[in-house]
Amino acid sequence: MAQKPAPDSTRRSEKSRRxxxxxxxxxxxxxxxxxxxxxxxxxRAGVGKQTIYRWWSSKAEVLMEAFxxxxxxxxxxxxxxxxxxxxxxxxxxxxxxxxxxxxxxxDELNDPRFDAPARALAAEGVANPAxxxxxxxxxxxxxLELYAQRLRAAQDAGQVRADxxxxxxxxxxxxxxxxxxxxxxxxxxHAYANTxxxxxxxxxxxxx
Amino acid sequence: MAQKPAPDSTRRSEKSRRxxxxxxxxxxxxxxxxxxxxxxxxxRAGVGKQTIYRWWSSKAEVLMEAFxxxxxxxxxxxxxxxxxxxxxxxxxxxxxxxxxxxxxxxDELNDPRFDAPARALAAEGVANPAxxxxxxxxxxxxxLELYAQRLRAAQDAGQVRADxxxxxxxxxxxxxxxxxxxxxxxxxxHAYANTxxxxxxxxxxxxx
Numbered sequence: 001m002a003q004k005p006a007p008d009s010t011r012r013s014e015k016s017r018r019x020x021x022x023x024x025x026x027x028x029x030x031x032x033x034x035x036x037x038x039x040x041x042x043x044r045a046g047v048g049k050q051t052i053y054r055w056w057s058s059k060a061e062v063l064m065e066a067f068x069x070x071x072x073x074x075x076x077x078x079x080x081x082x083x084x085x086x087x088x089x090x091x092x093x094x095x096x097x098x099x100x101x102x103x104x105x106x107d108e109l110n111d112p113r114f115d116a117p118a119r120a121l122a123a124e125g126v127a128n129p130a131x132x133x134x135x136x137x138x139x140x141x142x143x144l145e146l147y148a149q150r151l152r153a154a155q156d157a158g159q160v161r162a163d164x165x166x167x168x169x170x171x172x173x174x175x176x177x178x179x180x181x182x183x184x185x186x187x188x189x190h191a192y193a194n195t196x197x198x199x200x201x202x203x204x205x206x207x208x
Numbered sequence: 209m210a211q212k213p214a215p216d217s218t219r220r221s222e223k224s225r226r227x228x229x230x231x232x233x234x235x236x237x238x239x240x241x242x243x244x245x246x247x248x249x250x251x252r253a254g255v256g257k258q259t260i261y262r263w264w265s266s267k268a269e270v271l272m273e274a275f276x277x278x279x280x281x282x283x284x285x286x287x288x289x290x291x292x293x294x295x296x297x298x299x300x301x302x303x304x305x306x307x308x309x310x311x312x313x314x315d316e317l318n319d320p321r322f323d324a325p326a327r328a329l330a331a332e333g334v335a336n337p338a339x340x341x342x343x344x345x346x347x348x349x350x351x352l353e354l355y356a357q358r359l360r361a362a363q364d365a366g367q368v369r370a371d372x373x374x375x376x377x378x379x380x381x382x383x384x385x386x387x388x389x390x391x392x393x394x395x396x397x398h399a400y401a402n403t404x405x406x407x408x409x410x411x412x413x414x415x416x
Contacts, residue, residue, distance in 0.1 A: 195373065195376050205410055
């Protein structure tokens, strides 16, 4: 991605920044959100507290950016198939597009690097709706918005009924992944993701 | 329900038992699961610690029974329309039956008496999958099982496709309630419950 070598100070900063993200994610996964502190993150990252305060004003801000960075890394590792924040692909085949994104989401939820810290934040969000609003609003809602956009495009293409509310429709396949991840109500695998998309698109009742 | 007056000692026990349930639910809602103790429950209920240990061996056990009792009370208050644990009504009209139960679930999730303590337990479950297994297994899975049973009956009646897995199908309408409750991703009301059932049964794709 980089066209020319970054100056030394920028590279040093990038290295610190990544170390801070890694430390923040690891720490919150181990001790939970309430016990995660800027001091703890700094100690673990091997930087001074002031280095963190130069860039961020709170542990919430550090974690938020750490998660966004994690998503970007995951998208890059997936070969840029589906870049975080870039929208769900529209190949014209809604079923295939949704299945691809849902399977990638299953992989992310099952990845220990994501699971442990995200679970700690989610637990805090369940306990404290005000905290949830911040994190859900910034980290979860943008991804959910992409599903609604893709469904709207499918409506324009005549593949989804015109009277369907895309913000409710997306929940039929997105929420089951969330519940299995949050509450362990069943296995979270690719087959499950595929089946959810099929049931949501074609319905449970027989088609005559 | 009681055919004849209970003897004094039984009535005293019932009163203590209910006071202990109420104290346990209120306390866990206020301070969370980790900080809830048998001592705290006893103090709040106005009973001795030994009274609690006579009936239960752990705070988890007290809370489990307190939730089951809360569900029974809610079912009785609802006029016995839908008694907890008694199965989802089968009037022959799957859509109506599911909508009725889902709307009742929305009411329960929005009831502060249920919401605060259940949210505290759910948060603990999200953070600690081992804890989740216990509570989800005993408090959530039995309710989810009822949906699968009702869907299976609908399959026998030809109202749900024979090749549908009822344990995945139920998630299309049950999980969205859970996610909106757990993560606050949107309003949790009767209209939402009704729409989920309609979308799940008839699908998002146009029916020719």
